[in-house]
Amino acid sequence: MAKAVTVTSGTLRPRPLSRTLLFALIPTAVWFLLRPLIDPTPPMPALHACVGFSILAFLAALHLVPALGGIFVQANLKGRDLLKTYDDPVPESLGLVCASIYILLLIVFIPFAFSDFFAHQQQQPRKIREGIVVSEFPHQQLSVYLSSILSLLIATMLGFLDDVFDIRWRHKIPIPIIAAIPLLLVYYSEGGKTDVVVPIPLRWLLGSLINLGPLYYVYMSLLSTFCTNSINILAGINGSEVSQALIIALSVILNDLLYLPWPFGFRIPLYLLGRPTGVEVGGVWSAGMAYGSRELVERHLFSLYFMLPLVGVCAGFLYHNWYPARAFPGDTLCYVTGMAFAVVGIQAHFSKTLLLFFLPQIFNFLLSCPQLFGLVPCPRHRVPRFDPGSGLLHTSHAAFKDHPPSRLATLALRALAILGFVQLTEEPSTGRIVETTNLTLLNVLLLRFGPMKEDSLVKMLIGSQVAGSALAFVVRYGLAGLVYDGNRR
C-alpha cells in the first residue's frame, strides 16, 4: 500500500543502473569471447563465445532500453499503464530494442558457430589450396542459421508493424505462418524427416513410425503460430510477457544442457517414477543424454546459441519492465521470443518437448477459446481490474449485454465454474448467466488466491511457469518412457 502511494506521487523515472555490474560484466564477456582463441581450445569453443555474447546482450538491453525510451515516446510509441493510478506515458514496443540487439548479435555470432570449420581450414592451408580436395563449407548448417534469423527478423518486423498500425487480432493470427516459411523451406531442403514415432499404445494400429508428410509442415507452422500468439494472449500486467519468455528459455537451456558432452557422468534419478535404472549416459561424446550422437549434441548446441542471448535480452529488459514498469514490451517482444522458441523447436527437432514448457500458455489458450471464438463476449482488454483505492488487482468480467448466452456457452461456462476456473453472476429469477470472469489464467489465479498486488500476481505467474516446467521435465524424462521407447526425441 505504502509503496503504491510512493509510485503515484513521484514521476516515472528510469530505474537506476549499476556501474559496478557494467564494469564487472564487460571483462567477463570479453573473456568468454576470447577464450576460444587461447590454447588449449575448449571442446565447444562457440559455446564460450555464445555465453560472451549473451552477457553483452544482457548489458545492451539493460542500458539501451532506458536510453531509447524517450525516442519511442517522441515517435508516439507510448501507452498509459492501465493498472496504475498515474498517467505518465510509458514507452511502448521496447521489445524492438531487445529484438534488434538479439538479432544483431546472432548475425555477428554466425562466424563463431562455424569456428570448427575455420580452425580446421587454418590448420591445413597448404593442402586446401594445392590439392583437389576443397574443404567443404557446411552450407546446410549455414542455411539453417540464415533461415532461422530470417524468421526471427520477419517476426520482429511484423510485431513492430502490429505495434505501429495496431492490426486486428483476426488478421494477426496468420502472421507467424509467413514468418515460418523460410524455416519450413530449409527443413524441406534438409530432406527434413516427416516421420513421427507412434506412442506404444497405438502401435498395433499405426505401426511404429508414421509419415505425416505435408501434415508435418502444417504442424510446424501451427507450432510457430501457437508459440507467438500464446505468449501474446497471456499478457497485460507488468513483466508478464518477458518473464514467461525468460522461464521458457531457461527451461529449454536446461534441457539442452542435458545433451551436452559433459566431462563427468551423470544420471537422472528416475527410480521415483518406477524405472529403477535411471537413464544410461556416456558414449563417444562422454556423458550427457546425447548417448554419443554427434547430431544430437549439435542440435542442442544450436538451440543454446539461440536461447542464451535470448535469456540475456529478456533478463535485461525485465529489469525495466518489472512492476511498476518503466517500459512496455509491445507485441514485438512476444513475436520475436515466440518465434525464437518455434525456431529451436523445429530446427533442433524437439518440438514436443518444447510444447511441454508451454503448459501455462496451453492452459490459458484452451481456457480463452470460448472468448477467442466468440462463444462468450470478449472485451478489448481482458486484464484484471485495478482498484485504485486498495492498490489491488481483482478479477475482470465479461458481461452478456447484447444477447443471452447460447446453450453451448452456458454449458461450457458451467463446466468451467465447477472446475473453479470462472465465477458466474446469475440473474436471481431465471438463473441465466449474465456475467463471467474473463477466461484467462490471470483471472483464475485471482479467483483462487483472492485480490492481490500486481507484482504478487506476476510472481505467481512466474511460479506457475516454473511449476509447469518442472512438470514438463518429469513428463519428458519420466513418463515418456511409458509411451515411447528410447529417448531420441
Add this chain to the structure above:
Amino acid sequence: MAKAVTVTSGTLRPRPLSRTLLFALIPTAVWFLLRPLIDPTPPMPALHACVGFSILAFLAALHLVPALGGIFVQANLKGRDLLKTYDDPVPESLGLVCASIYILLLIVFIPFAFSDFFAHQQQQPRKIREGIVVSEFPHQQLSVYLSSILSLLIATMLGFLDDVFDIRWRHKIPIPIIAAIPLLLVYYSEGGKTDVVVPIPLRWLLGSLINLGPLYYVYMSLLSTFCTNSINILAGINGSEVSQALIIALSVILNDLLYLPWPFGFRIPLYLLGRPTGVEVGGVWSAGMAYGSRELVERHLFSLYFMLPLVGVCAGFLYHNWYPARAFPGDTLCYVTGMAFAVVGIQAHFSKTLLLFFLPQIFNFLLSCPQLFGLVPCPRHRVPRFDPGSGLLHTSHAAFKDHPPSRLATLALRALAILGFVQLTEEPSTGRIVETTNLTLLNVLLLRFGPMKEDSLVKMLIGSQVAGSALAFVVRYGLAGLVYDGNRR
C-alpha cells in the same frame, strides 16, 4: 499552370485504378506461373515463374499502396508536400508496402528457383530412395538466397525505423553495412574470390590479377552503403527516388538479358567503337554473352530473379508517387532498392558494371560532398524552391550565415561555378561568396535549363538516368575492351 490550379482546388484523392488492367494481368501472371508445369518445359522455367511473380508484384503495389495509405496517415506516417500549394497530408513511408510485397514474393519464389532440383528428383524417385547416392540439394545457392533476402529485410527494417524515429544522417551512414553482414558472410563461405583483374595499362606494375583480400570485403560493404544512400540523397521531388530505382533495375535487367542463352544468335555492333568484329556469341549455351558458361548464366538469372519483381513494385508505386504524389516512398524504399542493387552486384559478381548504372548518383554524390562534409552549409532540405505564384521550381540556395567560406570552400565553389554546376552570390564590395545554389543534380538541372514544373524536372532526371545507362553500356561493352581483355566481368 492550369493543371496546378486544378490540383490546388481539389482534395487529394487516390488515383483511379483500371479494372481492365487488373483482369487482363491476373490471367497473364497465372499463365507465367503455370507455364513451367506444362510440357514441353521451357529451358528456364524459374524465369517464367519470376515474370509471373513480377506481374503480381506490380498489381499488388498498384492496389495496396492506395488501400493502405489511410492506415499510414492514421499511424502518423504522413507528410506535407513541400513543393505544393495545398496542405493535404500525404501518406509517407509507403516504400514499406513495396518492400513487404517484394520480400514476401521473393520468399515464396525460393522453391521455384530450385525447380531444377525438384524436377530432377521427381524424375528418379526410386533411385534416390533406394540407392546410396542421395541427390544433393544446392545448399550453397540456398544460403545465397537466404542471405540476400535477409539483407533486404534488414535494409527495410532500418529504413522504416529511420522513417519512424527520424535518425540523424550521420547515424544513418553505417546502417547499410550492418545489413550487408549476411551477404559478406555468405560470400566468404562460398570461398568468395577477392581477386581483381588489373586493367591492361597497369599490368606491368601489378600483374594481371591482384588479390585484394579483406579490402574486397570493405569494398563490398561500401558498395551497399553507396547504393542505398546515393538514391536517398538524390531525392526530394515527386517520383525521383522510385524512378531512379526503376531505371537502374531496368538497366541491370537489360545487362542480364545479354547473358541468357537465347535461341538465336546476336551480336553487339561494336564497330562504331573501333572494334570491327563485334562480340562473338554462341557456345554450349547457344547465344548470349555468357560464352557457354553455365555459371555466368546462373548468376545473371539470379540477378533477374531479384530485379524483375523490383521493377514490378517500383512501376506500381510510381503510378501513385508521380506528380502530384498521392504517396511518398520514405527512406524505406531507398534502402530496400539500394540494397537490392548491392545484393545482385555482389552475389552475381558484376559490381563494377552496376556502378556504371549509378552515374547520375555518383555525380550527385561527388557534387554533394562539400555540403555533406561540412565545407559548405547544408540546410535541412536541399530540394528546389517552389514558387506558388508560377507553380515552377527554382534553384534553392545555401547561405554562409555563421562564418565566411573557408579558402578550400571558396576554391571548390569557384571551380564548380566555372563548370556551371553552381551559381554563386557575391558580396559586391569584397567579392566574398555569401550564397551558393545547393549542390545537387536537381539544382544543376534547374540552373542549366531554367525554372520548370516539378513533373518536367523529374522527367529530366529520368532522362539523365537513361542517358547515364546508355553511356554505361557503351563504356562496359565498348571501352572496357581497351583496358581489359575478355568480357567475364
